[in-house]
Amino acid sequence: MSYTKKLHNNIFNNYIFIFLSNLNLTHGLWMIYLATKGMSLVQLGLLEGIFHITSFLMEVPTGLVADIYGRKTSRIIGRIFALLSIFLLLTADSFIFFTISFIFIALSYNLESGAGEALIYDSLKELKLENKYMKICGKQEIAVQVGQVIAFIIGGYLATIDYKYVFYLTMIFIVITIVQSFIFQEPKIDKEETKNNKLSKILKNQINQSINIIKDNRKIGFFIIFTQIILAFGTSLFYYLQNFLIADGHTEFFIGVIFSISAIFDAIAGSLTFRLEKIIKEKGILMIMPFLSVICIWFIALSKYSYIFYIIMCAIEGFIFVAMSDYINRLIPSKNRATILSLASMVFSFFMIFIFPLIGKIGDLYSLKTAFLVLAIIATIFAIGNFILLLNINKKKDLPKT
DSSP states (O other): OOHHHHHHHHHHHHHHHHHHHTOOTTTTTHHHHHHHTTOOHHHHHHHHHHHHHHHHHHHHHHHHHHHHHOHHHHHHHHHHHHHHHHHHHHHOOSHHHHHHHHHHHHHHHHHHHHHHHHHHHHHHHHTTOGGGHHHHHHHHHHHHHHHHHHHHHHHHHHHTTOHHHHHHHHHHHHHHHHHHHTTOOOOOOOOOOSSSSOHHHHHHHHHHHHHHHHHHOHHHHHHHHHHHHHHHHHHHHHHHHHHHHHHTTOOHHHHHHHHHHHHHHHHHHHHHHHHHHHHHHHHHHHHTHHHHHHHHHHHHHHOTTHHHHHHHHHHHHHHHHHHHHHHHHHHSOGGGHHHHHHHHHHHHHHHHHHHHHHHHHHHHHTOHHHHHHHHHHHHHHHHHHHHHHHHHHHHHSOOOOO
């Protein structure tokens, strides 16, 4: 099979990989599971905080692994760490071992986050098809959400029987993805020669180049911060909503159904992003979408039917994620792609380190409803600040084309 054909196959194979990777039946249940193990909201917040501290510290080093040693290699190692994490989460029975599990899953996330995206974008770039990335990214979002729909429903059902079945089936799916990781074709990119250079010099050069790229094009930095703040709000709500709905008298299966519906809306929104973006353009994504997301957070905090507005918010995030992923990838060179995308994930972890434990602490001291109100206030301040900033930029000069 020719090199070009293998690159084409990367696209379809990645749909399958993403689908299987998202058959993580624990994803919508781990906070409830750990609560049954005696973990308080503060401890749950600390565990997620540890996850993001690890991500914050390791994002760039793991991104360098993908840029220097290959996206495929990084993805394989990431999947192995995911398997170790799920196994430890099942067998552990103390905060210390749960912490180790969360460190492993953070490393897994780090190794896969920028690597997978860079693998596909650079495959398209080699094929001179990068203009199709937004459409392909939308289809990838469908694969993500279909996998999560199945995981939420099956996971929710199995959790009502015995949590161990949730973990066993998840580990089987991870093993399958480890095997599948080996079939990808590594795209050819310009990267530093490792034979005649010290590793420390290569790492330093890669980091310096990536930071200079962001400094030279501040739009990259703005897109990264904009996207990661919104994702941090949504991620925090996703996890704490599990305990919120349980306290409200709902079952794990009901929660699985709600998250499945939200995943379907997310998938539909992601797949239609390239059409919507043609209508409202970049400015519409940047200025309108944050306010729509904020309105949803307020209704999640205040409405009796919080899960309905969570579903709507997921659709809005689907639009934002796919559009911003395309905007950012257009602006960065291939040899620094995984490193810069890892820097983006590092920003996400930075926000989560503060936001997630804060919600847990307020939830423990008062209630999760109060915590959601605080999050709504923070999100409102961000949306207003973002709008004012963009208005000032537009008065001076239009946002440069992506």
